[in-house]
Amino acid sequence: MSLLAVGSIAFDAVRTPFGERARMLGGSAVHFALAASFFTEVSVVGPVGDDFGDAEYDVLTTRGVRTDDIEHVDGGKTFFWRGHYDYDLNVAHTDDTQLNVFGDFEPKLSDHSRGSESVFLANIQPDLQLGVRQQCNAASLVGLDSMNLWIDTARESLRRAIGAVDLVLMNDAELRMLTEQPNLVRAARDVMAMGPRMVVAKQGEYGAALFTEESFFALPGYPLEEVVDPTGAGDSFAGGFLGYLDAIGPEAVDDQALRRAMTYGSVMASFNVERFGTERVQSLTHGEVNRRFEEFKVITHLEAVPLELRVFG
């Protein structure tokens, strides 16, 4: 199978209570692709400028990510984001955004990308998301992320894009904002009524919840003693989730497979935040991924009540 990621490729400057980085590789498509690369073949579509060099390409190609569809804009500069986090690591404070080549981004897909079985539409303008979706006729699983900016400024476009995908991954505040529905269960159902058959509510340190027509599943966050840099956690989650599902193929996707995808998503997000940017994922091994999956099983394991310990009938 193969998986396509369309989104931002960036340089980030990030300061947290645990340190800072003046310039490091980032962007939604990058975090997604690195996480997904542990499961399947990933291609990245997104624009970069002259400042995006071999060192950055190497981070992706070392993990087997296909970079053929990364668009080099001559004379341009790569998208740049500067932000910081205070002790509440759930809230990113943006200090500077320079869209640069990302400002005029129009996704151009090669034949190979258009033939992808799975697609992740990272958080970009929703009309662009819809355009990519419509080009990917072979895709049987398309996921979409978005943000409050598009809910505010392009709500109808966003609804159209959502109507064309299988899966929406957004944080729970955004799901509530999009549907104007304070109850998360109802908000998720309202999103499914727009078209998607699955909704993932990302809940930061509290984990994530999966809503489908037939089922509900929730997974706590991994209990980390030190969250160094939350940037990219949501995209890493999406990478683990869609990467696993793409790898096993559509015939194998059932309720338990979706739960495993949720868990792999949580595993990848939990590693992502342990260090700045992509640093942790660059040194990550399959063995570590496996072990953390098993830890999630232990953390959430609940046995039935033994008969002798039932206290009522």
Added chain:
Amino acid sequence: MSLLAVGSIAFDAVRTPFGERARMLGGSAVHFALAASFFTEVSVVGPVGDDFGDAEYDVLTTRGVRTDDIEHVDGGKTFFWRGHYDYDLNVAHTDDTQLNVFGDFEPKLSDHSRGSESVFLANIQPDLQLGVRQQCNAASLVGLDSMNLWIDTARESLRRAIGAVDLVLMNDAELRMLTEQPNLVRAARDVMAMGPRMVVAKQGEYGAALFTEESFFALPGYPLEEVVDPTGAGDSFAGGFLGYLDAIGPEAVDDQALRRAMTYGSVMASFNVERFGTERVQSLTHGEVNRRFEEFKVITHLEAVPLELRVFG
């Protein structure tokens, strides 16, 4: 076994987006006792005034709660709280607090209460909590709740009280505030360093997490489509948790028993919020409790990855 609850007995006036009640039975000891009554024998210690009549006693005695130690203060008025919730049901807004007889409360324990095997010290002034703890020499399991007010105004007293109990149940913001530690894992460990062997972090709609020396367990909130009134959810959780553990007795308490206690706590909290005040719990049946426990098992169930669906070594 037997379980003692020391805390407030109140009349509440509550308004939420789903309706309001001008005056209904409430208070931490009441919500706790009604929830715990599904599992074990509970006694309530707390003060009431002349306005607390047969109708209120009946709510407790109908569920088998012992009311002998409820202290009737002649000429007094029962504690009264008025508050409201907006669409963010995680945040209670207090509009009026009349301590009344609760302002001079000094817990008086009968011999029966002093002999309780398990004790819940609901959210009252921490020196009073410590005094009760010291009277209950037979208790092998003592839990304590508190709030930001006591962290602000009586931190050293609270630390002493915490040092004398087995279990702290507080919401995660309070645990962070108490320990001045933004990371919840570290905050829980800091609380255990004060004495308790267990910490439960209550996380509202996101569920709850249990920390012990050896183990971590987290359970999502039950996915309710309608939360009518969150008042008393935390005390109902504590009632299910301690009620179950008291019922099975200290010899049967192991890691899996604690996980079941967490689940019964979540079950009781989820029912509590479905209607105003104690209304839902008054009509609740053991069958409903059982079924929701099973639903939690389904919601959180995660199987191992079948060999043929492993995508890496």
